[in-house]
């Protein structure tokens with residue numbers, strides 16, 4: 620089942636789009652099945668859950684943290700995480716930098732931008748993101764690298780609205796990239812909206828339920 624769903628999605632994705640298989644709440648056996656089918660990038664939204672899965676699974680997996688971060692837990696993933704999607708403050712960047720330094724690593728991060736018109740979603744405004752990137756505090760952090768931006772659209776069927784939200788982030792991404800060539804990743808799109816996200820400039824999609832089936836609880 621997982622193998623077939625994964626293959627179906629991979630066939631739909633253009634070559635330049637990276638697939639993050641979102642395995643939150645799913646057992647090790649499901650991840651192993653996707654791994655055996657060739658998938659190497661997995662996304663989780665709870666740090667400790669990701670850390671125990673990291674311990675149990677093959678070491679050539681790339682682990683992406685896609686959830687909202689609790690700063691006091693960054694230390695549990697600093698030795699292995701490949702990309703942190705949900706960074707939405709300078710304080711969090713400072714903590715990631717501190718923990719990365721302890722492990723002599725540079726950790727790649729995406730700034731999460733709030734594009735949804737919903738109160739429940741986290742993220743920075745465009746101005747706040749610009750401010751962080753331009754700040755001296757940020758420039759002094761040697762053990763992190765901002766490699767792109769991440770956004771979550773409103774939970775709606777309204778394609779017009781989804782397209783507007785995605786394309787607003789794409790436009791901002793292109794503008795910021797002019798002066799910052801290491802911004803290469805634009806993480807937008809989940810099971811319900813990834814095709815629209817790709818049409819509007821996404822080059823990394825985070826897909827869970829369309830690969831692994833529905834989750835039993837909201838995580």
Ligand SMILES: *Cc1c(COP(=O)(O)O)cnc(C)c1O
Pocket residue numbers: 641643664685686771808809810811825826827828829838
């Ligand atoms: C759960 C989650 C996803 C995947 O959602 P699906 O609808 O299951 O594809 C993507 N991004 C984030 C940030 C998530 O928390």
